[in-house]
């Protein structure tokens with residue numbers, strides 16, 4: 242078999258093609274599913290155990306060489322102006338400029354990476370949701386203002402189908418399917434019926450985190466928050482928790498970080514308080530666990546949610562939210578070095 246491989250290696254090195262059709266014929270001959278190399282791969286199964294290593298190495302080498310030779314020939318074609326009428330004059334001219342990652346994607350990745358290091362894995366859910374997953378399962382009373390038509394885009398009434406207003410809906414989706422331990426981070430787009438201005442948009446992005454297990458405590462939440470804040474905004478960052486209210490957590494809190502612009506001394510950005518708010522969090526309300534089929538007598542959990550635009554604004558001082566969805570290349574290009 243090695244002789245046959247050597248012979249093919251020789252052939253491959255001398256391959257020539259005058260045009261794209263000839264090249265395609267060569268590709269089929271050597272690299273297709275029924276090609277020479279695939280056949281050898283088949284025969285490889287019968288090679289005696291002690292020879293497998295050596296033959297395997299030869300075979301891989303052959304495959305790489307063949308692929309490389311065919312790519313080289315192809316590239317040669319790309320650089321030669323053929324002058325034939327099959328040249329596509331409408332094609333984007335070389336060199337094609339590479340795009341850059343969107344600032345929201347950069348920050349989303351960074352948030353997910355940080356929580357990934359704490360053992361969280363990514364979970365996603367649909368943007369078109371029902372009342373149960375967005376509101377009812379999360380303890381929103383029938384007359385809670387967030388259900389008001391002004392906040393929510395409804396697609397259909399009774400049964401209600403709507404655009405999710407927060408990524409907390411993914412909590413329910415995951416808890417309904419899986420028993421603890423659950424440790425998930427859920428990035429995604431959310432929608433709210435808001436007039437568009439520099440500080441509000443009808444869609445934006447959130448990341449939700451949820452940890453449910455035996456004996457999860459508020460201390461665990463605080464530690465995760467501190468870790469996140471330091472990783473995201475620098476080791477000198479301080480955090481502060483203020484009591485708050487969310488229907489799906491009890492107790493609930495909002496977290497501020499020391500202003501990363503003035504270092505907490507006070508500036509116009511933090512309205513001279515030295516602190517800026519970045520997220521909501523709390524211990525998952527036992528009702529929510531029970532609603533999702535998780536025994537609240539055995540398990541507890543914490544949850545937190547933050548706006549990706551908000552974090553991005555803090556990191557890059559983007560003053561107008563609309564910049565994120567206008568696709569102005571002059572704006573986007575500034576993030577070239579950030580990823």
Ligand code: DAH
Nearest residue numbers: 407409521522523544545546
């Ligand atoms: N869903 C909340 C919102 O959209 C954010 C939030 C607050 C999520 C507290 C949480 C939480 O998981 O515990 O404003």
